[in-house]
Structure formats: C-alpha cells, structure tokens
Amino acid sequence: MTALQAAVIGSSWTETAVGLLFYILRLVSTWTFVGRARWDLALVTIAVLFACAGQVFLQLSVNNEMGEQIMGLSEKHRAAALFYGWVFQLLSITASMSGKLAILVFLIQIRGRHEKKPWFLLVLAVLITAINVTVMGTLLGQCVPMAKLWNDSIPGSCEPGRRVNQDFSFFQGSFNALADAALASYPVHLFWKLQMRFRLKIALIVLMGMGWIASACSAVKTYQLQVLSRTSNTTYAQPPLLIWVSTEGWIVIIVGCVPPIRPLVDRLFQQLGFTSNRSSNKNPTRVPYTTSRSGRAYISAGRRPEDNSWVELTAVDRKDDMVPRSRVMVVTDIETMYEQD
Structure with a gap:
C-alpha cells in the first residue's frame, strides 16, 4: 500500500468512525430529551447512510489500486478504480447536500415563531438542492457513452461534456463553501436576538460556527478539482481530492450533530461530577x-x-x-x- 492509499484509507475511516459516534450520540440525545424524531434528524440520517455507502465504494476504489500511477495499472484495475471513485463522489455529494439541509432545517426549527418567514434559509435550501443535483447530472453526462467516464478505451467522446462538468464543478464547490459559511454565520444573527443567557448564546454560536471548517474543506476540494483537471494521471492525482470530498461530507454531518447533543453532554458531565447538578431530575x-x-x-x-x-x-x-x-x-x-x- 502506497502512502497516498494509506492516507485515503486512514483519514476516511477515521472520519467515518467519528461521524458515526456523533450521529449515535444525537440519536440518544433526541430520544432522551425530545422523545420523537424531526425533519433535521431524518435528513442527517440520510446523509449518514449515503456517507457510509460512499465509504464502502472508496475502499473498493483503493482496493483496485486508486493511488497508483495509471501507466502501471491493468485496464481492469484502472477502470474499476475510477468507476468506484466516481460512485463515491456521487454518494458524497448527496451526503453533503443532505447534511447541509439538515443544518438548515434545524435552524428553521429553533428559530421559533417570527413575523416574517425565513426566506433567506428557504432560498438557500432551494439553491443547495438545485446546484448539487445539477452537478451530479453534469458529472454523469460528461461522456458519451457514460462508461467512457471510467474506461477511456471505450469508443466515444467526453467533449465538451468534460469541460462543462469541470466548470460547473468549480462553481458548485465555490457555492458549497459559501453556503457552509452562511450556515455558520446565520446563528450569530439568530441567537443574538433571542432572550437567553449570554453564556448559552456564545456556546450556540461557537458550536454552529464549526460550519466554517466545512467551508474550508469545500474550498480546498475546489482547488483540488483544478489540480486534477491539469493531469491525465488520474488514479495517482485523485486521492487528495477524494480525501477532501470525504472530509467535507463528514464535517457537515458532525456540525449538524454537535449542537443537539449538548444536553446529553451536560448530563454526562453532571453524572461524572465535572459540573453541578442543582436542578437535574431522573426523568x-x-x-x-x-x-x-x-x-x-x-x-x-x-x-x-x-x-x-x-x-x-x-x-x-x-x-x-x-x-x-x-x-x-x-x-x-x-x-x-x-x-x-
């Protein structure tokens, strides 16, 4: 196993384990303190399912020598590595999109009753869905026939579809970075207007502000797309992109899970004696x-x-x-x- 392959496997499986841990904690917190599921939990569940499925295909891609020099691979391994890599990217796009929508729905739900509808959040939800669904279409439609996308020996053409996909992928990556930044910044406006303890306001803003990490991942991923477009050694050049695609998806999921598990963490700290428990009760x-x-x-x-x-x-x-x-x-x-x- 090469250093690139080890980096892909090590980072992606670590992120998967951490993401699943936070998701399980969120399930426990929802069951304990809320008692029933809501749309934000349903969306983050969809995101986790797609992210886990994507991790399986990423592992299959590495098993077929993704991360090796393309000239040293057999046609079978080259085609399989690229095919599984593309499937992983499609699943990760869906996971990231669902995770963003989960955060957005969470913000709408805690926003409470206001005189005005949350038009900014609603418009952002439509744009997130439309742009990410469209990029999946440009990705799948860049080659005719589609199989030429992962097997270049098949007769056909990938022009101008490949250029269209590259341009729109740059736009999609930039938009996702902007959307993550917006979702991280919006809680400042939201929580500052609500009547609650100052310490709680700061805690909520910091927790939701973790979305800036996802924004940075989207920006780096977009840069990696530009690097990949300048080489034909795709199996060797793709691993950094795959790492950032995986990281972005799981960071979005974790960001969506962290704020709702705060009551569970508080209860755990109380039971361990790290904080006072003046007003707790068993039920x-x-x-x-x-x-x-x-x-x-x-x-x-x-x-x-x-x-x-x-x-x-x-x-x-x-x-x-x-x-x-x-x-x-x-x-x-x-x-x-x-x-x-």
Missing part, C-alpha cells in the same frame, strides 16, 4: 421544538424543567394552557422560554 423533561401555535410545553409536576431543551428555544401555546409563572418566563407574545438558575 428528563421533553419539549418539542416547534413553530406551531398548538405546540405545548411538557412540565414534570412540581419540578422546574432543566435547560436540556435548549434546542427547543420556544414553545408557543395558548394563554389558557400556560403553566404557572414560577416555572416559566412569560413574554407579551405568549412565548415560553425555559432558563436554568
């Missing part, structure tokens, strides 16, 4: 994050709820359904917000 309060007018706040009888529902920043309800003032803070727009002493 965690479950509060659904919702923007519906009929959303209800579930309160344990005789107990003040923990601040475990920080992801459910608001729970809107009718005035006649409100719980006693000693347990919530009531504001003029009939919005309940929980705060821990």
Whole structure:
C-alpha cells in the first residue's frame, strides 16, 4: 500500500468512525430529551447512510489500486478504480447536500415563531438542492457513452461534456463553501436576538460556527478539482481530492450533530461530577421544538424543567394552557422560554 492509499484509507475511516459516534450520540440525545424524531434528524440520517455507502465504494476504489500511477495499472484495475471513485463522489455529494439541509432545517426549527418567514434559509435550501443535483447530472453526462467516464478505451467522446462538468464543478464547490459559511454565520444573527443567557448564546454560536471548517474543506476540494483537471494521471492525482470530498461530507454531518447533543453532554458531565447538578431530575423533561401555535410545553409536576431543551428555544401555546409563572418566563407574545438558575 502506497502512502497516498494509506492516507485515503486512514483519514476516511477515521472520519467515518467519528461521524458515526456523533450521529449515535444525537440519536440518544433526541430520544432522551425530545422523545420523537424531526425533519433535521431524518435528513442527517440520510446523509449518514449515503456517507457510509460512499465509504464502502472508496475502499473498493483503493482496493483496485486508486493511488497508483495509471501507466502501471491493468485496464481492469484502472477502470474499476475510477468507476468506484466516481460512485463515491456521487454518494458524497448527496451526503453533503443532505447534511447541509439538515443544518438548515434545524435552524428553521429553533428559530421559533417570527413575523416574517425565513426566506433567506428557504432560498438557500432551494439553491443547495438545485446546484448539487445539477452537478451530479453534469458529472454523469460528461461522456458519451457514460462508461467512457471510467474506461477511456471505450469508443466515444467526453467533449465538451468534460469541460462543462469541470466548470460547473468549480462553481458548485465555490457555492458549497459559501453556503457552509452562511450556515455558520446565520446563528450569530439568530441567537443574538433571542432572550437567553449570554453564556448559552456564545456556546450556540461557537458550536454552529464549526460550519466554517466545512467551508474550508469545500474550498480546498475546489482547488483540488483544478489540480486534477491539469493531469491525465488520474488514479495517482485523485486521492487528495477524494480525501477532501470525504472530509467535507463528514464535517457537515458532525456540525449538524454537535449542537443537539449538548444536553446529553451536560448530563454526562453532571453524572461524572465535572459540573453541578442543582436542578437535574431522573426523568428528563421533553419539549418539542416547534413553530406551531398548538405546540405545548411538557412540565414534570412540581419540578422546574432543566435547560436540556435548549434546542427547543420556544414553545408557543395558548394563554389558557400556560403553566404557572414560577416555572416559566412569560413574554407579551405568549412565548415560553425555559432558563436554568
């Protein structure tokens, strides 16, 4: 195994393991503190499934000598390495797109009830979907017949499809970097306007700001596309690109999982004795994050709820359904917000 192959396998499987760990923690946190799944969890689940499937094809690509000099490979291994590499990229694009949409839906859900619709987030969701789906089409359609994409010995042509795909891939990579940066920056605007403890605001902004890492990965991946377009030794030149494609996808997934698992981490630290547990109880309060007018706040009888529902920043309800003032803070727009002493 060459150094390039070892780098691809080592980095991608490490990212897969870390990403799955965060995803499992998110599942546990959702079950423990929320009690039911929502669209953001469904989307991040789709992202994880596609990322794991992509990892399998990346391993198959390396098993067929991806990372070796193309002139030293048999036609069979060359075609197989490139085929599995292309499949991996398609699956990773889908995983990254789904992960971005999961973060976006999460932001919409915790945004709460506002007078204006979140048009910026909605337009961004449409653009993310349209641009990433389109690039998959340009990737698959760059050669006629399609099999020439991974087996250059087949009669056919890849022009002008290859140039079109390269140009649009540069645009897609640049847009994804911008979208990740926007999703990382938006929470500053969102959380700063909400009534919550200053420390919690900063924590949320920092956690969601991890999207800047995904933005940097997208930028590096776009640069690697430019490097790859200048060489014919594709099996040797592709590994750095494949590493960054894998990294971008898993970073997006991890960023989408980190904020919702904060209550679980707090509970774990309390049980280990690293933090005080003045207001904890054995049965965690479950509060659904919702923007519906009929959303209800579930309160344990005789107990003040923990601040475990920080992801459910608001729970809107009718005035006649409100719980006693000693347990919530009531504001003029009939919005309940929980705060821990």
